[in-house]
Amino acid sequence: MKIKPSILLKETFTELLTKYNATPDIISKFSAEIEEQYSGKKKFYHTLAHLQHLLQELKAVKSDIKNWDVMLFSLYYHDIIYNAVKSDNEEQSAELAGKRMQSLGISAEIIQKSKLQILATKKHAESADSDTNYFTDADLAILGQDWETYESYAASVRKEYAIYPDMVYNAGRRKVLKHFLEMDKIYKTKHFQEKFETQAKLNIFKELRFL
Template identity: 50%
Template sequence: MLQQNFNSLFQKYNQDISLQVKLWLEIKKNHSSKKRHYHNLSHLENLFEELIPIKQEFEDWDTIQFSIYYHDIVYKTTRSDNEEKSAQLAVERLEQISYPEDKIQKCKRQILATKLHAVADPDTNLFTDADLSILGKSWEVYATYYQQIRKEYSIYPDFMYTNGRKKALQHFLDMEYIFKTSYFQNKYESQARRNLEKELQILGK
């Protein structure tokens, strides 16, 4: 599904099949690293599964799709500039495709928004909410997710990881709403808070 969708999206703006193949293989390779246990192709599939049913709500669905493909294309747990690097690479690739400049800048802003998940425009809010949708899944799915995140950060000893993770969880719980849109609030807010509280208890609140 991911490759077929990317091909269709690409061909709306460029007919260079060799470039299309090259860019898809880059996306696939980067998301298939053995160090990626959560931020992989399955994560991209989940975002599409969350957003396709409401794609009519978007002002610019094409840009959202490119943002999905590129928002985690650079991901190293030892760095704090993954979003910036991903946004930079997205700009370079979309310029190669000859995607409209105003839409390229919109894609850049959407990718950067996944760093802090602050309130933004309606399209971006739905996108970043979908990026956090895992927080509101069933406990079984959520438990698999946080174990995958721990594997991605396996370079760090437990005491360092636990302290950072607890701060991140508490940050979300201290928000008035974890999700910015009524759609995702209604769908996931309550379960997300239960999941975060439960993980905090496991970590030793």
Template identity: 50%
Template sequence: MNLQEKFTDLCLHFTKDGTLIESLWQEIEKKYSGKGRHYHNLFHLENMFLELESVKGHITDYKSIAFSVFYHDVIYDASSKSNEEKSASYAAERLQRIGLDNGMISKIEAQILATKSHQKSDDTDTDYLLDADLSILGKDSETYFDYTRKIRKEYAIYPDILYKPGRKKVLKHFLELESIFKTKHFRNEYEQQAKLNLTAELQTL
């Protein structure tokens, strides 16, 4: 998948300024290719787009969702509790420059903020975004535990005595949700395996 091409095609709906589009893409590429990005990187964006491809027909506003994918983790600092807020603000400023209207920008900001708590939304598009973001949880156990190792690397600044309780809290949060996945498609695809994976990881902590 060519993410740059995908981003360019998306932006061309709103601006014909190729230099602006190129500079915005360079920013995204640089952010997601940062030194500490072991999981929240360009490969994560690719996977999200692949997951969304299978439900594209059910998404009302695919352009907004696509921008939300590109910008939802653009700011990622393992020591910060406000990555989503910073990513949403970052996206809003860039998308204004492309020429998106305020309503669309507000929708994208809300979608990015929703990735903080992963609660079921009144907006089905947002639910598809959240499910694509969490789809890794329901992959086969080998893929899942590879993901957990990458997450641990991203939080390498924290010793186990701090990391493990925090990670346990996250896993329990997802297991206590009525369902991890908000949409029928992703529930059918990943819910059962996700619960097995999260439970198996909990036993290792």
């Protein structure tokens, strides 16, 4: 089922682009592109609902974010390219984000920071940049939800990788989940660690038992 962007999601994007003097036509064009890309038939988790969840989580720590505009560009574009059979989704998403920002005349500094944040979602490793840590933590906030929500997330991810048989998918999924458990901590910021770390590990251990 196609998910419509929330009013908050649309208004936030409109306000962001307006700040950089984007015309109504450009705002409409870029908004439509985001809605279309996150509503693809093969997308079940990396959807507009995921963006809405990220925005909600990040707004809670907005006072700790140094560059909110960079964070928002990263949010809207970080999964705009997502193909289950490709390994360069983050790179392609970052490249598209850069092109869209460049067309708005946005500074090279903001573009570079956003592209690096998007690329950071590939491994979710700890960064020297606190904003990047907040962004990657928010991207993983789904891991620390109640089990019912987590179970729905895991099922949605499985649907995105439906092209692969269980034997192949389960091996890859186990590798991803164990990667998170092998980290010193899943969440790099105090806010997200206190909020989600314990539940995230419980959820991951539980999913691993089913794979």
